[in-house]
Amino acid sequence: MSEAFTDELLAQVAALPALPGVYRYFDAGGALLYVGKARNLKKRVSSYFHKNHGGTRTGLMVAKIARLETTVVRSEAEALLLENNLIKTLNPRYNILFRDDKSYPYLLITGVAARDGEAGAPAGQRFPRMAYYRGAVDKRARYFGPYPSAWAVKETIQLLQKVFRLRVCEDTVFANRTRPCLLYQIKRCTGPCVGLVSPEAYAVDVAHAEAMLRGETQTLLGTLEARMMAHAEKLEFEQAAELRNQMAALSRVLHQQAVDTGSDKDVDILAVQVQGGRACVNLAMVRGGRHLGDRAYFPVHVEDASALAVELDEPDGAARTVEVQVLEAFIAQHYLHVPVPPSLIVSAPVGQELVDVLSEQSGQRVGAVHSPRGQRRTWLEMAQQNAAIQLARLLAEEGSQQARTRALAEALELEPDDLDGLRIECFDISHTAGEATQASCVVFQQHRMQSGEYRRYNIEGVTGGDDYAAMRQVLTRRYSKLAEALRQAGGAAPAGTARMPDLVLVDGGRGQVAMAREVFTELGLPLSLIVGVEKGEGRKVGLEELVFADGREKVYLGRDSAALMLVAQIRDEAHRFAITGMRARRAKVRVGGSRLEEVPGVGPKKRARLLQRFGGVRGVAAASVDDLVTVDGISRELAEEIYRALR
Structure with a gap:
């Protein structure tokens, strides 16, 4: 087995220490094959190179190893953490990998420092609010969760509104109200914005809500009952009735939970x-x-x-x-x-x-x-x-997608080396009367859409509404560098670079296909890759025809064709991706979002906080310096700069 490896690699293996650590294997092209941890690096790594693994998967992987990297750590615990950090970051070929999902949502209760007695706190902090939250945590607030879905957070907020009637409005809305809102009228809020509840009484409701979120429901019910009896003994029947109603609402909420956890909390x-x-x-x-x-x-x-x-x-x-x-x-x-x-x-x-x-x-x-x-x-x-x-469900969906991929490959006589690796790129142009023209490119591979490889292109320097010129620009920008790399490499994609797709779909008929043919001819790329998706009679779904750049006759696959279903799926995704980008760009142009971006010291995170707090650029422009300072990360000097820039 050792004859297949270089002397340098074997010497590196022989010199490994008998310490805990993490090892990484790379192939000749620099691609990461595997990340592993070991209690004893020397013993573990040597087992790969001094055993005959035959034609097993291990043997196939070991045969590809061209380079080895190791990191020595202090303990097995550190090795385990580093191993999984590297797996998530580097996506090795032979490790089980769970893709990063978007961050989990939390239920946020603001103004904790003020509730604990901070002097001079704004009214919005003296009356904390509940909110749905996703992002980095802040020590000035309390976070409960994580929750598996946004729905779970919002349902919990609604339950707490029914029982404890805490506010959910933004601080800017809270500070400018002159009369209670509808939530007060339907008994979902106690009206702190207009002074209908004292800070002390509101703080008690907040504490009770937090106790419920921590699972201390029985203790909470006992506390409420004791307070109710104390008010009754003092003949304060109105306050006792309020607590009785709160206990009844809490009991209903607990009864509605289909799955009760008993003594377990988290x-x-x-x-x-x-x-x-x-x-x-x-x-x-x-x-x-x-x-x-x-x-x-x-x-x-x-x-x-x-x-x-x-x-x-x-x-x-x-x-x-x-x-x-x-x-x-x-x-x-x-x-x-x-x-x-x-x-x-x-x-x-x-x-x-x-x-x-x-x-x-x-x-x-x-x-x-x-x-x-x-x-x-x-x-x-x-x-x-x-x-x-x-x-x-996943297996059924994947089976269906694989059948569609195979049907399309057969219908268009594509012959990929591996059906799983069949790569399709689709382009679409979107604008509104020539304004904010944008092109999208979406990618289909491994029998699914690869959203991480999607790209948007801002189209500049063309007449508004000229879709043909826009298609020329995006195809040239997409493939010119790749075509040059292919020419220099003699027709084969150099290691570590992108490869040409097996199929290039353009959303359009003969005109768009003719433009794509001109671009590919200039770049020296094969015309057989280009296929246009032309809408059928009456632009009805299922009547689309495929138009070819290499002179083949148009093809109608049939309304029930699995191949047409895949083409329509990819085309619709390209259209969705293009139109959402176009709308965002158009909105930015119309409301002057670029002015906020140009303010020194306002980066993406601060800009996002400002837009979220004030509901858009117009809201930021209408805010006072004092309002701007309440946003996390905005100093008074920066608030004054923003105020001047947007006025």
């Missing part, structure tokens, strides 16, 4: 299902004693990574099942940047080392239960059922 339930080379991890969340719903995650590289782990014996001599590998990969990657609750309920046993790392990282004791009883078993069974349903 728990995550993790169930994994594996089938057909794909896997699904279903994460259900319990926060503050309420089951908030679940979310499904689908890792990539499952087959390669699981086969690799099985072929390489684990350090203790026993190979883990695929389910355990997937679950441990999810836990390690998911909780890198998400708070971990004190209790995890898992469908497969996970290593104690991983649980210890979570405890060390979070600063609290974390436990993982594999065979729960009672209510916890019910939760786990629900999560397992949901994981099975979601995985079955």
Whole structure:
């Protein structure tokens, strides 16, 4: 086996220390193959190079290794954290990877410092508000969550409004009200904006809302009952009736929860299902004693990574099942940047080392239960059922997409080396009467849309409404550099560069195709790649025809054709991507958003906070310097600069 490797690589392996660390394998083109951790780097890495792995997946991977990098760390815990950080960042070919999802939403309660006695605080902070929040946390507020969905946050806010009647309005709205809003009329707010509740009484409601969010419902009910009886003994029947109504509302809310958690407050339930080379991890969340719903995650590289782990014996001599590998990969990657609750309920046993790392990282004791009883078993069974349903749905969708890809390849006589690698790029032009013209390019590969590779192009220097000139510009900008690289490399794409797609779709008929043909002829690219999607009679969906740049006759695939369904899906996505970009650019031009961007010291984050707080550039322009200063990160000097720039 060792004859296949360079002397330099083998010498590097021989010189490795017997210490914990992380290793990374690269192929000859510099692509990352695998990231692994080891208690003993020398022993672990040497096992790859001094064993005969034959034609296994491990053997195929090892044969590609051209370069090795290692990082020595102080402990196995550090090695585990670094390994999963690198996996998420670098996306190696032979590791199980969970794609980054958008950040989890939280329920935010503002003005904590003011409630704790900060002198001179604005009224908006003395009367904290509830809000839906997604983003970086701020020590001046309290965050409850994370929640699995925006719906779960908004439902919780509505429940708290019914019981504790806290405000949800923005501070700028709160500061300028002269009479209570509709929420006060329907008993969803106590009207702090116009002084209908004292700061002290409002602070009590805020404290009770936080207690409910923490799951202290029985203690809360006891507190409310004691206060109600105290008011009744003092003959303060109106206050006692208010508390009675609050207790009744709270009891109704608790009764409406279909899944009661009993004594548990914060728990995550993790169930994994594996089938057909794909896997699904279903994460259900319990926060503050309420089951908030679940979310499904689908890792990539499952087959390669699981086969690799099985072929390489684990350090203790026993190979883990695929389910355990997937679950441990999810836990390690998911909780890198998400708070971990004190209790995890898992469908497969996970290593104690991983649980210890979570405890060390979070600063609290974390436990993982594999065979729960009672209510916890019910939760786990629900999560397992949901994981099975979601995985079955994914497999059905992927089977359908693969059939569509195959149908299109056969209909257009495409012959890709690998059907999974069939790459289609589609272009569309969007504008409104020639204003804010923008072109979009969307990419289809691996039987799905690759949103991370989408691109928008601002079209400049053409007559407004000239779609042909816009198509010429975007195709030239997209493919000119690639065409030059192909010429210099003799027709083969150089390593590490993009490759030409197998099909270039343009949204349009003969005119657009003719323009694309001119561009490709000038660049020396094959005309057979270009296909136009021409709308049929009456522009009805399902009657589209395909127009070819290389002289072939137009083709109508048929309304029920799987190939046409795929073409329509890609074309519609290009249109959606183009029109959303065009609208955003047009709105920016019309409201003068560029003026805010040009203010020194206002970067993307501060600009986003300003626009969110005041509802757009017009709102920012109408705000006073004192209002601008209330935005996080805006000093008085910068607020004055913004005020001058927008006036």
